[in-house]
Amino acid sequence: MKEEQVFIENLIKPLTKDKAFNELVTMYKERLYWHIRKIVLNHDDTDDVLQNTFIKVYRNLESFKGDSKLYTWMYRIATNEALTFIKKKSKRMQISPGELQTRAIENLKTDVYFEGDTIQLLLQQAIATLPEKQKLVFNMKYFESHTFEELSEILQTSVGGLKSSYHIAAKKVTEYLKSNETF
Template identity: 60%
Template structure:
């Protein structure tokens, strides 16, 4: 039995649940935070969505059947929570998803946890302009260096479709950065 299976078993048992949950948070918190942060962009929003993600994981652990890896299941929840957060904000503010992304990007400069330079900001601008699926695939492949098979499991889509989405995203990001006068190196494939 692997570590995740043992952890899931402990999460499902009332006597070991609390300690197991602390371990789960300890192991996955940083990776999930950065995954969420790349979707919602600001620290405060990422922190809120991360908390909601762990609440949902805790409440739904009994529904985890082990048909996928634990982290894939959690990443799927984190992705859905982050996208739902953006959609809720879009609806509340009465603006489009693209406008929400642009607002989030504008808030990024004021975020005390953003320590990037102009090139990093322009990269985030280019990513924010991508369609949702391309943005997700780009972030997971480029920043988190996930394999297409892992991304496929999380996003529940074909590897071929992911490769096409990533390729298109890379071209759009490179074009944006070139227009801004920022040199790029060959992106990871």
């Protein structure tokens, strides 16, 4: 904990801010990339959201209170940026966020950055059918192995509510996969 406090102080001090921020980007860019990618599904969009996330982190470092871990705070920013991006993009395209997600799933088939097979594509289709909160909770728990306590901090929701959302989402995904079995 003391190490993180020193690191945070270095992120705020004008003389060490840029160097410490470069370290921060190096430490978290891959994890945040994959977190955002699970939400927006498209590589180029993910890069845009990731860049916006780090800009927002950089600009708001002084307002970080230390109530949570730095990483949790950044995940919260990344999550909000990704959700905002989806809303803005769907509004710009004049389609629902759900339709945008459906199109993104279809585009995964030709996305050179998607390394999944038919089963993984089917899993992404199943996840896309979930309501936004269940989708977030499922992705963060299933793919990123966050604890419910970490999710509670990141999403600012009760552990009990998150457990319920995850179990309902897992059940829906399982049902979708069973009803669309092609193997």
